[in-house]
Amino acid sequence: MKKHLITLTFLLLFVRLHSQTYFETSWISNNVKYTGFVLFYSDEEALVRIKYNANGVDKVASYKCSYQDFTKMDGTKDRYLNGTEASIVKGSTDYGYSADNFYFKNLDGGNYQAYTVDDNGLKGSDITQYMNPTLYWIKLDPKVLTSVYLDDYFNSDEPLYRLLSFENTGEMDFYTQNAAITSLAYGRDTDSSSTSIWSVVMSGFKENGYNHQKVKESSSYPSKWIETQWDLGYHITSLEYDTSRNFFVLIMSKPSNLGSQSWKRLDTFPKQWVSEKWDNNFYITSMTYGAGQWYVVMNQNTGYSAQRWKTSSSGIPKEWIKESWDSGYKITSATYGNGLWAVTMTTNSKLGTQSWKTQSDYPIDWIREKAENGYHITTIAHGDGMWFVAMSNGTPYSTNMSTSNYEFLPLNWIMQKSSN
Incomplete structure (x- = not known):
C-alpha cells in the first residue's frame, strides 16, 4: 500500500509538470471485451485503466506499465510494456485482475x-x-477526456480524475473538510528567475467556513462561468493572473456568507466604480491585474464597516498603511499591476494586530517566525520583483499553511490539504 501511495503521488506531480500522451486500446479474450485508457506520464512509464464486464458486472482494473527489455527466441533484443501491480478500482473485488503486457x-x-x-x-x-493482436491502439486527442469519458475509468473522487479533468477543462471542484484556499499569488524568486512560482495559502476556519470550492483556469476572464457559479451559490474568494502562461485563476467558494457580488474590469484602477459600490454597502474582497486590465471584486454582507484603498508607483505605501492601522484599518487585499501597487484596508475585518514583509524571495523564514507567535497569512501578492505578505494575529482561522514551490498551481497539494 505504501508503495502504491508513493507511485500515485509521483504520478500526480508528473501530470502537473509534464506533457502527457493518451491512448485507447481494446481486445477480446475468452469472449470478454477489454477496453483500456493508457496515460503515458513519461517516455517509459504509463498508467493503465481497463474496463470490462465480468459475469454481468462492470469492472475497472488499474495497473502501472513500464518498458522492459527481453530476448526473442532468435536471440535478438527487443522490449515490451510490462504491466505490474494490478488492482480492481471499480466493481466487485471478489476476483483480482492479471496485469496486461x-x-x-x-x-x-x-x-x-x-x-x-x-x-x-x-x-x-x-x-x-x-501475444494476441489488439483490435486497435489509437492516440487520443486530450479534448476527448471529458467527465463522461473519464467516468468510465475513474471514480469521481479520485485525485487523478480531478487532475485530468482540470488539465483538459481548466476546472476542478473539491470539498474543504479541513482547509480551504484563502489566498494565492503568482510570482518569481530571485534565485530562480526563470522559474515561476505559485504561492497558495490554505486555512481551516473556527466557524462558518467554506465546505466546497472550485478552481477555474482560463485564458480569458470567465465571466459567463462566474455567472453560472453565482446561480449555484458560489462567490469569488480569490483571484490571480499567471503572467507566464497568460491565464486567469479564480477560486469560488460556498457557502461564503457573502451577499451580492459584483466585479469590474477597467484599463485603470476603477476608483469611481468602487466609490459608487461603497455607497451601496459593497466592499472590495479580491483584485488582480491581468492582460492589461484591472479586475476588482466587491461584495455586500462582508461585515466590514469602512474601507479605503491606495495605489502607489513607488513601492508598498508604508506610511499610509501605518496611518491606516492607527485609525483601526487592516490590510485585506493587495495586488500589483501596470507599475502600481494597490492595497486595500478595512475596518471591522475581524483581524487583530498585523505585520507585513516584502522580500525578493518568498519570506518563508519570516512566515514561520510569525506563525510561532500566533500569526496567520491573510494577504499575499507579488509584484515589481518582490513578495508582499501580510500576517495577522487574531483571525477567523484555526489553522493556516502555505506552499510556494510549484511552477504550476499545486492542485495535488490543495486536494491533500483540503481533506487531510
Missing part, C-alpha cells in the same frame, strides 16, 4: 500493430510467442 510491431509507413497478453498467459520471457 503490450508489444508493438513496426509496420510499413511508420505504422504499428499492438499486441497483448496478460501475466497469466505469459509463460516465458519472449512475449511474441504468447
